[in-house]
Amino acid sequence: MSEHRIETHINGQRIEKSVDARLTLVDFLRGECGLTGTHAGCEHGVCGACTVIVDGLAVRACLMLAVQVDGAEIRTVEGVAAADGSLHPVQQALREEHGLQCGYCTPGFVMTLVAELEKLPRPSVAEMTAALSGNICRCTGYQGILRAVERLASAPEAEARRIDIERSEEPR
Amino acid sequence: MKPPAFDYVAPTSIDEALEQLSRGGEDARPLAGGQSLVPMLALRLARPSLLVDLNRVTGLAGVSHAAGELRVGAMTRQRAILADSLIGRHAPALADATRFVGHEQTRNRGTIGGSIGLADPQSEYPAVALALGARIEARSPAGTRRIQVEKFFLGPYSTALDRGEIVTAVIFPDWGEGTLMHVDEVARRPGDFALVGLVAALRCDAAGKISRAGLAWFGMAPTPRRATRAEAALTGALASGVDAEEIGRLAVEDTEPWDDVHASASYRRTVGARVAARSLRRILDASSNRGRP
Numbered sequence A: 001m002s003e004h005r006i007e008t009h010i011n012g013q014r015i016e017k018s019v020d021a022r023l024t025l026v027d028f029l030r031g032e033c034g035l036t037g038t039h040a041g042c043e044h045g046v047c048g049a050c051t052v053i054v055d056g057l058a059v060r061a062c063l064m065l066a067v068q069v070d071g072a073e074i075r076t077v078e079g080v081a082a083a084d085g086s087l088h089p090v091q092q093a094l095r096e097e098h099g100l101q102c103g104y105c106t107p108g109f110v111m112t113l114v115a116e117l118e119k120l121p122r123p124s125v126a127e128m129t130a131a132l133s134g135n136i137c138r139c140t141g142y143q144g145i146l147r148a149v150e151r152l153a154s155a156p157e158a159e160a161r162r163i164d165i166e167r168s169e170e171p172r
Numbered sequence B: 001m002k003p004p005a006f007d008y009v010a011p012t013s014i015d016e017a018l019e020q021l022s023r024g025g026e027d028a029r030p031l032a033g034g035q036s037l038v039p040m041l042a043l044r045l046a047r048p049s050l051l052v053d054l055n056r057v058t059g060l061a062g063v064s065h066a067a068g069e070l071r072v073g074a075m076t077r078q079r080a081i082l083a084d085s086l087i088g089r090h091a092p093a094l095a096d097a098t099r100f101v102g103h104e105q106t107r108n109r110g111t112i113g114g115s116i117g118l119a120d121p122q123s124e125y126p127a128v129a130l131a132l133g134a135r136i137e138a139r140s141p142a143g144t145r146r147i148q149v150e151k152f153f154l155g156p157y158s159t160a161l162d163r164g165e166i167v168t169a170v171i172f173p174d175w176g177e178g179t180l181m182h183v184d185e186v187a188r189r190p191g192d193f194a195l196v197g198l199v200a201a202l203r204c205d206a207a208g209k210i211s212r213a214g215l216a217w218f219g220m221a222p223t224p225r226r227a228t229r230a231e232a233a234l235t236g237a238l239a240s241g242v243d244a245e246e247i248g249r250l251a252v253e254d255t256e257p258w259d260d261v262h263a264s265a266s267y268r269r270t271v272g273a274r275v276a277a278r279s280l281r282r283i284l285d286a287s288s289n290r291g292r293p
């Protein structure tokens, strides 16, 4: 079994560690970095609980190896709220609409929605729910989550965010 | 579960990757997007001694079009396929099929080469390649070759690739003016494996005659499977005179569906005939709306 030195940025913080080739990204985050906000559900790519953002894209952390994120920029649920602790609009919407019960699936839903809001200037309810097709929740029956999605699609902040993103986006 | 122990290398060139694979011997495996292989590791259905990661190899991703052929590099991600304008123009069935492939989070990693090389009989891309008459470009230390898709898929998870050979691209021939394509499938939930799926492509000439037909099933046989009888019945027929229900029934005659916990073989046949009829009607309606008879 090979061991590899990796260097990565997680929520803006530089991390350098030695990892076994077989260590998955989700186990790396939880076990080696102490970032237990990312949850491991099925551990084989079915439930979406482990979703994190790697180089700007939502991915399943149980389907990447830690050694593969050498040089990458990772964001987890711990890095989503502002430094002063005020919630990200996605977290706020889920909270207000009772979009979680036990919370096991929630970090995955949050990261998928955060990535979607950054990818599309103003995603519709349909676009956001399509993005959530890969996230399973055993508790809520999804109704609260869908209400949160509706709130995000219609929130006045959606407009402010759109302008922010347009400003920051490089022409492509 | 956790993956078993293995060695790992991440070469940056194809030559280096091929050399590592051949040095790794029998149990060395290439790692593309990892959206099927990593679950297989976690479930311990695969126990490679060495993983050769292709994600840092340069030149394996990207789409180009030249001399009547669309070339889709093996490491092109499903996310990129959905949005690619060359694919939208020359092989729209590939983009159409991608809607059904996994979920946003897996499409961000999953690749076309990984899907073709894995040869899951229920997956969409192998059937797209078969319906459109693609060739699979493969490379080994002995050189590069192009394998006709009909000779590529040998059985479930089994292909004509030699040990140490990797898929480097999938090459789609142009179908030309007057072609319409459609992909449809029935699955229990979005992103699940298809119970039944069909890729359909028809080309009509200016007189409204069908000059070429490609129909390929997925999830209906041990490999993707062409509906050759239905293709023969369509070819040369007037588009306006096609009986979609009839062709749908004919199309399932070439399938070998199975019983499992999700559906019985006879259910798959019944639904398959409906899926085929619906796809054909959609294509034929679109073609008459286009002003082509």
Ligand code: FES
Pocket: A039, A040, A041, A042, A043, A044, A045, A046, A047, A048, A049, A050, A051, A060, A061, A062, A063
């Ligand atoms: S833990 Fe990764 S998808 Fe379930």
Ligand code: FES
Pocket: A099, A100, A101, A102, A103, A104, A105, A106, A136, A137, A138, A139, A140
């Ligand atoms: S809140 Fe319990 S699984 Fe979603």
